[in-house]
Amino acid sequence: MTLKSPLPSLVVAVVVFVLSSSLLFDVSSADDIRLGSTLFASNLNESWSSPNRTFSLSFVQDTPTSFVAAITYSGGFVRVWEAGPVDSGGSLRFLSTGTLRLVNGSGAVVFDSNSENLNVSSAALDDSGNLSLRRGGNVTVWSSFDNPTDTIVPSQDFAYGKVLQSGSYSFTLLRSGNLTLRWNNSIVYWNEGLNSSIDSNLTSPVLRLQPTGILSISDPTLSSAAIIAYSSDYAEGSDILRFLKLERDGNLKIFSSSRGSGTATTRWSAVTDQCQVFGYCGNMGICSYNESSSDPFCGCPSQNFELVDENDSRKGCKRKVEIQDCPGSGTMLELDHTKFLTFEPELTSQVFFVGISACRLNCLVTDSCVASTSLSDGTGLCYLKTPDFVSGYQSPALPSTSYVKVCGPVLPNPTSMQLMENNRRWKLRVWIIIVVVLSTLLVLVALEGGLWYWCCRHSPKFGSLSAQYALLEYASVSPETNRKKFSLWAYEEFEKGNIEGILDKRLAGQDVDMEQVMRAIQVSFWCIQEQPSHRPMMGKVVQMLEGIMEIERAPAPKALTEGSVGGTSINISSNVSALSTFAASAPAPSSSSSNQAGVSPLVSGRNIDRASSSLLRSSDQN
Ligand SMILES: *[C@@H]1O[C@H](CO)[C@@H](O)[C@H](O)[C@H]1NC(C)=O
Ligand SMILES: *[C@@H]1O[C@H](CO)[C@@H](O)[C@H](O)[C@H]1NC(C)=O
Ligand SMILES: *[C@@H]1O[C@H](CO)[C@@H](O)[C@H](O)[C@H]1NC(C)=O
Ligand SMILES: *[C@@H]1O[C@H](CO)[C@@H](O)[C@H](O)[C@H]1NC(C)=O
Numbered sequence: 001m002t003l004k005s006p007l008p009s010l011v012v013a014v015v016v017f018v019l020s021s022s023l024l025f026d027v028s029s030a031d032d033i034r035l036g037s038t039l040f041a042s043n044l045n046e047s048w049s050s051p052n053r054t055f056s057l058s059f060v061q062d063t064p065t066s067f068v069a070a071i072t073y074s075g076g077f078v079r080v081w082e083a084g085p086v087d088s089g090g091s092l093r094f095l096s097t098g099t100l101r102l103v104n105g106s107g108a109v110v111f112d113s114n115s116e117n118l119n120v121s122s123a124a125l126d127d128s129g130n131l132s133l134r135r136g137g138n139v140t141v142w143s144s145f146d147n148p149t150d151t152i153v154p155s156q157d158f159a160y161g162k163v164l165q166s167g168s169y170s171f172t173l174l175r176s177g178n179l180t181l182r183w184n185n186s187i188v189y190w191n192e193g194l195n196s197s198i199d200s201n202l203t204s205p206v207l208r209l210q211p212t213g214i215l216s217i218s219d220p221t222l223s224s225a226a227i228i229a230y231s232s233d234y235a236e237g238s239d240i241l242r243f244l245k246l247e248r249d250g251n252l253k254i255f256s257s258s259r260g261s262g263t264a265t266t267r268w269s270a271v272t273d274q275c276q277v278f279g280y281c282g283n284m285g286i287c288s289y290n291e292s293s294s295d296p297f298c299g300c301p302s303q304n305f306e307l308v309d310e311n312d313s314r315k316g317c318k319r320k321v322e323i324q325d326c327p328g329s330g331t332m333l334e335l336d337h338t339k340f341l342t343f344e345p346e347l348t349s350q351v352f353f354v355g356i357s358a359c360r361l362n363c364l365v366t367d368s369c370v371a372s373t374s375l376s377d378g379t380g381l382c383y384l385k386t387p388d389f390v391s392g393y394q395s396p397a398l399p400s401t402s403y404v405k406v407c408g409p410v411l412p413n414p415t416s417m418q419l420m421e422n423n424r425r426w427k428l429r430v431w432i433i434i435v436v437v438l439s440t441l442l443v444l445v446a447l448e449g450g451l452w453y454w455c456c457r458h459s460p461k462f463g464s465l466s467a468q469y470a471l472l473e474y475a476s477v478s479p480e481t482n483r484k485k486f487s488l489w490a491y492e493e494f495e496k497g498n499i500e501g502i503l504d505k506r507l508a509g510q511d512v513d514m515e516q517v518m519r520a521i522q523v524s525f526w527c528i529q530e531q532p533s534h535r536p537m538m539g540k541v542v543q544m545l546e547g548i549m550e551i552e553r554a555p556a557p558k559a560l561t562e563g564s565v566g567g568t569s570i571n572i573s574s575n576v577s578a579l580s581t582f583a584a585s586a587p588a589p590s591s592s593s594s595n596q597a598g599v600s601p602l603v604s605g606r607n608i609d610r611a612s613s614s615l616l617r618s619s620d621q622n
């Protein structure tokens with residue numbers, strides 16, 4: 001009969017399937033979570049994964065003491081669904097009654113899929129990130145896609161009636177197809193409709209994010225999906241997860257995350273100006289941008305306020321003195337280029353047609369008014385804000401002026417100009433200190449030098465030596481050095497032991513303490529070092545000259561390119577610094593040499609008898 005032949009092939013197929021599945025996956029196939037399974041917050045390694053491990057459900061640590069059960073995308077960085085938080089004693093249990101339950105360490109239920117006694121027989125996380133609880137015949141009883149938290153991923157339908165929640169912010173899709181962002185389930189600070197050219201009465205709109213990054217709404221009444229937004233990288237790249245997320249900052253964004261990258265990049269934001277997100281800076285907080293950063297900055301209206309939480313400026317501001325504590329002395333603080341955000345449903349009750357002075361005064365005399373904004377944008381509108389929640393926005397581009405009721409006196413924030421001014425003054429003060437310290441040092445050094453000279457001028461040794469030191473380098477820049485740097489030549493001669501050769505011939509016959517001369521020459525080699533850090537301190541120089549300190553062998557003076565202009569200028573400047581350093585301690589003789597130009601006035605201002613007598617051999621006598 002014809003029935004017989006299919007049977008053996010069916011058996012073969014089943015055998016092949018069983019074999020392959022047991023080869024590919026663990027014995028209990030990875031895509032089935034069995035009744036009675038449990039994950040513990042104390043073991044972050046344990047997870048329930050999708051068949052190809054793109055997504056997994058596990059505990060994720062939020063803070064050192066709090067954990068959430070989350071479905072994460074490859075690597076755990078992106079959370080597409082979560083429940084919690086719980087403490088480290090928490091656990092996620094797929095109970096045998098068929099419900100998925102998150103309990104904390106004391107057994108309190110934090111989350112429940114409420115699918116008890118609905119004949120749920122299995123659970124599975126699929127490769128699109130959907131966790132579903134099913135009963136026989138693959139009927140889904142509960143799924144994470146139907147119960148989103150703050151994120152939707154491609155292939156997840158976000159239908160009319162669903163909500164994304166993040167702190168006090170929520171995102172919904174209206175039946176009209178409008179997308180709305182709300183604060184505290186009331187203030188609608190973003191409401192985006194379909195392109196007005198689409199003339200349709202939607203019946204059951206569904207928002208979808210396509211894997212390529214296109215956000216669109218489809219509906220039975222629409223011939224094709226109406227596009228809401230394109231992510232900036234739409235249709236680009238491969239193996240990228242794109243997801244739509246309501247962030248904690250109250251903005252709805254499309255992100256892209258390459259598999260395994262551990263990062264997600266913002267590719268679209270619903271509210272382009274973050275400061276327009278209601279309550280972003282908390283109650284009485286003022287949102288602004290400043291030069292130093294493109295991120296919004298949260299501050300307080302004036303110094304009559306302080307941050308509620310010094311560690312989190314987004315928590316808002318509070319008055320240092322409450323208005324009811326200063327009856328009669330309430331006054332209005334004026335804030336230029338500032339408005340207080342007013343959206344539906346506040347709009348209808350808070351708006352008045354009055355001019356700027358009345359906008360200020362009306363608020364001052366109205367007990368229920370804490371702040372007001374004169375839009376000053378040509379509309380003639382004034383918003384009077386009640387104490388409930390006041391969200392401020394300051395920008396140089398805003399024409400509006402706002403007023404805030406405070407207990408006098410008004411203590412305005414320092415403006416950025418004032419901050420700059422303060423900064424300038426501070427810098428000025430630093431300069432004054434530097435100048436004072438330097439001139440004091442200079443005077444001290446000059447005094448010491450004067451004393452030294454006064455004490456030692458009659459000692460022939462020192463007197464002659466002081467001239468020597470100075471003249472060693474004077475001579476070096478004279479043009480007659482046979483185009484060879486004198487100091488280099490002197491160094492070479494010194495190294496050869498030809499001390500006499502360096503010395504002025506006129507000294508030859510005289511009684512000279514050669515030890516002193518040696519020391520003087522060695523010290524001068526140290527003083528003309530190219531590297532300022534190699535040059536000894538004045539105190540050390542004196543010790544070396546007096547023979548108190550051993551003099552190490554100085555490195556050779558830097559050989560300079562012969563005749564090079566650049567080299568010459570370096571040469572001179574190093575000479576000058578060596579000279580002036582020396583001159584500060586021992587006033588050098590003023591010489592007739594034209595090379596004196598540029599030498600410190602301390603030097604040129606002195607006149608010393610022996611000055612003109614060059615004790616060192618200068619090359620013109622060569
Ligand atoms: C989790 O895994 C890490 C390495 O991946 C390992 O060091 C750690 O001991 C594991 N923890 C537990 C509780 O298994
Ligand atoms: C568990 O949650 C309950 C109710 O929220 C709370 O009272 C209890 O302190 C929590 N236990 C732990 C260990 O966090
Ligand atoms: C949020 O709204 C509720 C009423 O829905 C209100 O009682 C509460 O004060 C609001 N929160 C703030 C911070 O205004
Ligand atoms: C939908 O959004 C448009 C702006 O895009 C707005 O004019 C309209 O009033 C909104 N409709 C509803 C029902 O909120």
Ligand SMILES: *[C@@H]1O[C@H](CO)[C@@H](O)[C@H](O)[C@H]1NC(C)=O
Nearest residue numbers: 193194195196197198227228
């Ligand atoms: C609305 O759609 C039409 C064509 O469908 C397009 O030309 C127009 O630019 C769209 N307007 C907006 C605001 O997207």
Ligand SMILES: *[C@@H]1O[C@H](CO)[C@@H](O)[C@H](O)[C@H]1NC(C)=O
Nearest residue numbers: 307308309310311312313315
């Ligand atoms: C702010 O943080 C510091 C250090 O982290 C802490 O000492 C201080 O108590 C915190 N302040 C508030 C108001 O939480």
Ligand SMILES: *[C@@H]1O[C@H](CO)[C@@H](O)[C@H](O)[C@H]1NC(C)=O
Nearest residue numbers: 290291292293296297416419
């Ligand atoms: C600019 O913003 C930074 C933080 O983003 C803040 O620390 C700084 O005080 C702000 N400067 C001014 C002038 O407001």
